[in-house]
Amino acid sequence: MQPLTHRGRLFACQSIRDVGDKMVLSLASAPAFIVERDETRCIACQVCVRQCANDVHYYDEVDGSVRSHDAQCVGCHRCVTLCPTHALTVRTNPLEFRPHANWTGEALRNIYKQAETGGMLLTGMGCDQPFRIYWDHMVLNASQVTNPSIDPMREPMELVTYLGAKPERLEFRPEMVSAGEDGERPSGSCMALTTEASPQLELQVPIMFSAMSYGSISLNAVLSLARAAEAAGTYYNTGEGGLHQALYPYGAHTIAQVASGRFGVHPQYLDTAAALEIKIGQGAKPGIGGHLPGEKVDLDVSRTRMIPAGSDALSPAPHHDIYSIEDLRQLIYALKEATGYRKPVSVKVAAVHNIAPIASGIVRAGADIVAIDGLRGGTGAAPTMIRNNVGIPIELALAAVDQRLREEGIRHRASLVVGGSVRNSADIVKAIALGADAVYIATSALVAMGCHLCQRCYTGKCNWGIATQDPYLTKRLNPDMGARRLTNLLRAWSLEIKEMMGGMGINSVESLRGNRDHLRGVGLNQVELDALGIKSAGF
Amino acid sequence: MPEQRLTDTVLTAPEGVHVVEQVVLESRGVPYRELNARIHGLVEEGVSAIRLNGLIGQRYIGTNLRHPVHLTIDGVPGNDLGAFMDGPTIEVLGSAQDGCGNTMNGGAIIIHGSAGDIIGHSMRGGEIYVRDSVGYRVGIHMKEYESMRPVIVIGGTAQHFLGEYMAGGILIVLGTNLGSGVAHPSHYVGTGMHGGAIYLRGRVDTNLVGKEVGQMPLGPEDHLILQRYVGEYCRYFRADAEALLRGPFTKLAPLTKRPYGRLYAY
Ligand code: SF4
Ligand code: SF4
Numbered sequence: 001m002q003p004l005t006h007r008g009r010l011f012a013c014q015s016i017r018d019v020g021d022k023m024v025l026s027l028a029s030a031p032a033f034i035v036e037r038d039e040t041r042c043i044a045c046q047v048c049v050r051q052c053a054n055d056v057h058y059y060d061e062v063d064g065s066v067r068s069h070d071a072q073c074v075g076c077h078r079c080v081t082l083c084p085t086h087a088l089t090v091r092t093n094p095l096e097f098r099p100h101a102n103w104t105g106e107a108l109r110n111i112y113k114q115a116e117t118g119g120m121l122l123t124g125m126g127c128d129q130p131f132r133i134y135w136d137h138m139v140l141n142a143s144q145v146t147n148p149s150i151d152p153m154r155e156p157m158e159l160v161t162y163l164g165a166k167p168e169r170l171e172f173r174p175e176m177v178s179a180g181e182d183g184e185r186p187s188g189s190c191m192a193l194t195t196e197a198s199p200q201l202e203l204q205v206p207i208m209f210s211a212m213s214y215g216s217i218s219l220n221a222v223l224s225l226a227r228a229a230e231a232a233g234t235y236y237n238t239g240e241g242g243l244h245q246a247l248y249p250y251g252a253h254t255i256a257q258v259a260s261g262r263f264g265v266h267p268q269y270l271d272t273a274a275a276l277e278i279k280i281g282q283g284a285k286p287g288i289g290g291h292l293p294g295e296k297v298d299l300d301v302s303r304t305r306m307i308p309a310g311s312d313a314l315s316p317a318p319h320h321d322i323y324s325i326e327d328l329r330q331l332i333y334a335l336k337e338a339t340g341y342r343k344p345v346s347v348k349v350a351a352v353h354n355i356a357p358i359a360s361g362i363v364r365a366g367a368d369i370v371a372i373d374g375l376r377g378g379t380g381a382a383p384t385m386i387r388n389n390v391g392i393p394i395e396l397a398l399a400a401v402d403q404r405l406r407e408e409g410i411r412h413r414a415s416l417v418v419g420g421s422v423r424n425s426a427d428i429v430k431a432i433a434l435g436a437d438a439v440y441i442a443t444s445a446l447v448a449m450g451c452h453l454c455q456r457c458y459t460g461k462c463n464w465g466i467a468t469q470d471p472y473l474t475k476r477l478n479p480d481m482g483a484r485r486l487t488n489l490l491r492a493w494s495l496e497i498k499e500m501m502g503g504m505g506i507n508s509v510e511s512l513r514g515n516r517d518h519l520r521g522v523g524l525n526q527v528e529l530d531a532l533g534i535k536s537a538g539f
Numbered sequence: 540m541p542e543q544r545l546t547d548t549v550l551t552a553p554e555g556v557h558v559v560e561q562v563v564l565e566s567r568g569v570p571y572r573e574l575n576a577r578i579h580g581l582v583e584e585g586v587s588a589i590r591l592n593g594l595i596g597q598r599y600i601g602t603n604l605r606h607p608v609h610l611t612i613d614g615v616p617g618n619d620l621g622a623f624m625d626g627p628t629i630e631v632l633g634s635a636q637d638g639c640g641n642t643m644n645g646g647a648i649i650i651h652g653s654a655g656d657i658i659g660h661s662m663r664g665g666e667i668y669v670r671d672s673v674g675y676r677v678g679i680h681m682k683e684y685e686s687m688r689p690v691i692v693i694g695g696t697a698q699h700f701l702g703e704y705m706a707g708g709i710l711i712v713l714g715t716n717l718g719s720g721v722a723h724p725s726h727y728v729g730t731g732m733h734g735g736a737i738y739l740r741g742r743v744d745t746n747l748v749g750k751e752v753g754q755m756p757l758g759p760e761d762h763l764i765l766q767r768y769v770g771e772y773c774r775y776f777r778a779d780a781e782a783l784l785r786g787p788f789t790k791l792a793p794l795t796k797r798p799y800g801r802l803y804a805y
Contacts, residue, residue: 119804261680262642262661267605267625291802306663306684307706312733316704320679321638321657330598334622334641337575338603383803 031070032109034091035079041087042066048079048088053461053473076454078463110384121384124457124467126284126376126421126443129388133376134395134528135427139537141518143505150507152498158508159494161438163275163415164200164344164368171195198368199344201255201275203438204233205494206509207428209486210373210419210440211257211279211348213241215292215301215313216380216457217446218474221466224449224482226250231483232490237440240279240290240315242304243269255346258335260289261315263305267338275369276335277346278328280319283377283420286350286391290315291381296460298469329365336366344368351375351397351420352390356404363405363414371440372397374420378443380467381458394420395434399532402435402514411514425496434532435514448489449482540577541565561611562586567593571617575599582606591616596636601629607646618655621648624665637674640667645687649775653695662689662708666768669693670776672716676700681735683707692772699726702791703749707734711768713783714741728752729791737791738765740783752791761790 035056044066048057054072057079059065073090080088097105110121143149150157171194174186209225216239223246225236230253237255238247242264247254256273258265270276281287292301292313302309322328332345346369347362349355355372362370374394379387398418405411418431419440428439447453450464457467465476497509506512520537521529529536543563562581566574574597581589587608591600594614601610601621610629618638621629625644634652643662650667656674659667664687672695679700681689689708695716702710714723722744729737730749737752738761745754757765765784773780 113804117804120802122803265623265642265661266644266663267603267623270603270623302684306687307682308684308734311706314680314704314706314731314733316680316731320676320703321641321660330618330638334599334602334619334638337572337599338623340579341572 030109031073031093033070033073033075034093035068035070035073036089036091037066037068038087038089039065041085043085043087045084047082047084051078051082051463053463053468053470074454074456074459075452076456076463077452122381122458123384123387123455124379124381125453125455126378127388128455131375131393133421134393134524134532135423135430137522137524137528138395138430138519138532138534139522140426140429140433140500140504141520142503147505149505150502152495152502155502155507157498157501158510159205159497161203161206161509162200163203163417163437165198165414166412167195167197168412169195199275199342201235201344201369202233203235205490206432206436206438206497207490207493208234208255208417208438208440209236209445210371210377210442211237211239211255211277211282212380212442212446213239213257214244214247214304215239215241215296215469217466218462218468218477219244219246219300220474220477220479221446221449221482222247223479224477224486225445226253227479227483228486228490229253231487234490235274237277238273241292241301242306243272244300244304248272257348258331259315260317260319261313263307263313263315266306270335270338273343275344275346276339277348277369277371278319278331278335278367279348280322280328281348281350281352281373282379283350283373283375283391283394284379284387285382286352286386287317288383288386289317296469301469325361325365328362328367332366346371346417348373350377350390351392351394353392355392355397356400359401359416360404360408360410363410367414369415369417370401371417371419372401373440374398374418376421377419378421378446379457394418395430396531398431398434398436399534403533406435406514425493426500428493429497429500429512430519432509432512433515433518434534435516437513444489445486448485449477540569540574542577560586561588561590563590563592565593566591566597566614567595569597571597571599575602578610579604582608601627604646621646634671635669640665640691643667643689651776656698659689659691662691663687664689666690666771667692668772668775669695671695673697676703678702678705678708678710678737680704680706681708681710683735690768692768694772694776694778696723697725700728700730701725702729702735702737703727703731705729705732705735705737705793709735709764709768710737711765711772712737712739713769713772714739715778715783717741722747729793732791732793733795734793736761736764739789739791740786743789743791748791751793751795753794755790755792757788757790761788 056068056072060067172191173194175190175192176184177187179185214222229236235253235255240257240259251272254273255275255277257277257279259279294310294312299309335345347367348371351372351374359370375391415437417438418436422439422441460468462468465473516534519534521534522537590611592613596617598617599619600616601624603623604627605625608627612631615633618636619641620639622641624646626646628647631650635650635654637655640659640662643665645664647666650669653671654669654673658677661680675698677697678691692711694713722742726747728748729752732752770780
């Protein structure tokens with residue numbers, strides 16, 4: 001058999017790793033995973049060799065068998081999923097370091113890695129630390145005896161949601177009818193509405209795909225999101241990567257971001273989108289900017305971001321024209337002016353300590369939508385320490401913001417969209433009951449497209465064809481299939497949301513919004529219950 | 540708002556003086572939303588020159604205008620003058636405030652006076668000429684793309700963080716208000732810069748420039764750039780091009796396209 005080459009590299013003679021003059025004491029490259037190949041099942045078809053962009057599997061010409069470099073495995077399960085004979089198992093390496101509750105294997109490995117490179121630790125996806133997940137400590141209500149539940153299979157259930165500022169009050173004037181020579185007179189029976197509505201986004205389901213830029217994920221992944229948003233009657237978000245030409249047909253379902261780098265922000269971009277979102281922060285990395293390394297800025301990405309190919313795309317940490325709420329107002333209104341006041345303007349922030357007054361300021365600055373991203377929100381790349389330690393859980397942020405906006409009498413002036421790890425339909429029902437108008441999902445959407453949470457999005461070697469621009473990998477994700485899977489997910493979640501609402505005796509998502517009476521806390525202390533504004537179960 | 544039509548001459552880049560029919564809007568006290576809607580309406584009608592009289596602080600003038608219309612502003616426009624615009628020429632007979640040319644794509648802004656902070660923030664194309672001095676963070680994150688190459692020419696001096704994060708384009712500061720032997724006052728010039736070029740006329744204290752930029756020798760191409768844009772500045776503001784071009788000029792350019800290359804452990 002011929003040795004297989006994968007992007008020009010020969011594998012057969014690679015079994016002895018070159019340690020060179022590195023200090024071998026580090027264990028930084030000791031395997032995190034063990035790849036087990038059941039030799040009785042393996043037929044040496046080399047599917048795994050071709051599928052792994054991390055070069056874990058290789059064909060050994062000498063003895064005609066397939067072997068692995070375990071240390072390169074990131075645990076993405078591509079090979080396990082695709083092996084035709086189910087010969088592969090990938091396990092966490094159990095005996096890697098001596099057990100220590102404080103000095104975990106990961107803590108040690110991080111230090112070794114940093115001692116070797118002098119660099120910041122980088123990671124992908126959302127915070128993987130065991131912080132309390134408040135969704136899992138809230139339970140929902142259901143009707144029993146005293147009020148009837150509703151069967152969503154037989155009765156209409158309204159999930160349609162409108163995002164945008166709602167008027168303070170409605171004003172009417174008497175409807176005029178023609179009175180011959182006297183001109184007009186009040187009809188006496190009808191009134192005409194005179195209040196002008198602010199622009200609104202109409203969502204068939206209270207779920208949108210949150211910001212993921214073309215550049216951080218592949219065009220096929222963005223196309224999947226755009227097509228699914230169109231099919232399901234909702235929206236996807238460009239992130240700060242500009243709008244690829246192939247995405248213009250989905251403009252009516254596009255929320256276009258304006259971030260600190262202003263990449264790809266030009267007149268047609270503003271025209272095409274249905275709404276604009278000023279990105280201030282992101283849950284995975286509050287307070288820091290973004291950095292798409294030059295090697296990921298290929299020709300197509302360069303065209304979309306409107307920067308030269310190969311140059312770094314740096315998004316400064318702050319918008320340098322926004323140092324205050326007044327400055328934010330200036331950019332909000334610049335965008336409204338630029339779009340003739342026809343499009344809602346959203347402002348996205350990360351959930352941080354003083355999120356309630358910050359959100360109040362954003363609403364007062366004129367935002368139509370406030371999007372809040374929690375501690376567990378995902379990312380294509382973020383410094384590990386920031387991802388794991390900065391920000392607060394979305395459940396607490398949402399409860400605080402909704403409460404504050406109600407107290408100030410300005411809750412109607414903006415819609416509230418939350419993200420930062422919404423994993424299933426129950427999380428959505430709980431979020432809406434806590435006060436959200438809709439949720440943003442991103443990690444869930446990627447999982448629907450095949451992501452296995454290996455957290456290595458920053459390497460650009462996503463074996464699932466999502467967080468990569470390598471054409472060899474991106475073609476693994478067919479945008480029509482991606483869109484179908486995403487549409488299925490939204491359909492499934494809508495069915496479940498309707499079931500849960502029906503069980504509570506609610507037939508419209510409007511009546512669930514901010515209805516915290518339908519939530520109870522389990523296993524929470526009084527401070528947490530107060531922060532969430534809910535009662536303990538049993539009360 | 541009172542409005543009249545008359546014939547006047549305007550200066551346009553690069554053709555020179557033109558005689559046009561001009562619509563004059565008396566803008567004093569007119570809210571910006573109303574004023575901008577009227578400007579957009581006139582431009583859609585096909586009006587090629589508009590003069591705004593008595594403008595005081597109204598924001599967003601010319602935002603997202605896409606026609607080669609000529610706006611003359613008699614007064615002081617507010618923040619974000621010409622934001623996102625693509626094509627018009629705006630001439631301010633006075634000073635401008637913050638954020639002028641924000642994320643601008645094309646066209647020209649000519650300011651017969653001074654301008655505030657973050658002039659040309661993230662601009663991708665077009666030209667801004669300021670006769671006198673400017674505030675902080677001017678030219679921040681300017682970028683160029685294919686044939687689009689933004690240009691800012693400042694007659695006087697700039698405050699700190701000039702050209703911060705600059706990713707492309709040309710920034711020229713002529714320092715005409717500097718006393719002899721006095722260095723440019725701007726600190727942290729070109730911090731985080733990874734593209735484009737900054738030309739400073741007069742003495743530069745190199746301790747004050749960002750660590751990502753270096754002084755480069757001026758080549759023939761640089762002289763062509765200076766001749767072209769300093770020449771343009773002199774045409775707008777009737778200054779002596781020959782005297783200004785005598786320099787000396789310092790060119791600052793990024794030492795690397797990847798100022799943040801070795802940051803991560805992988
Ligand atoms: S994909 Fe499975 S059967 Fe094929 S070589 Fe790899 S382990 Fe063996
Ligand atoms: S998107 Fe790809 S690289 Fe990122 S976590 Fe998912 S599978 Fe891994």
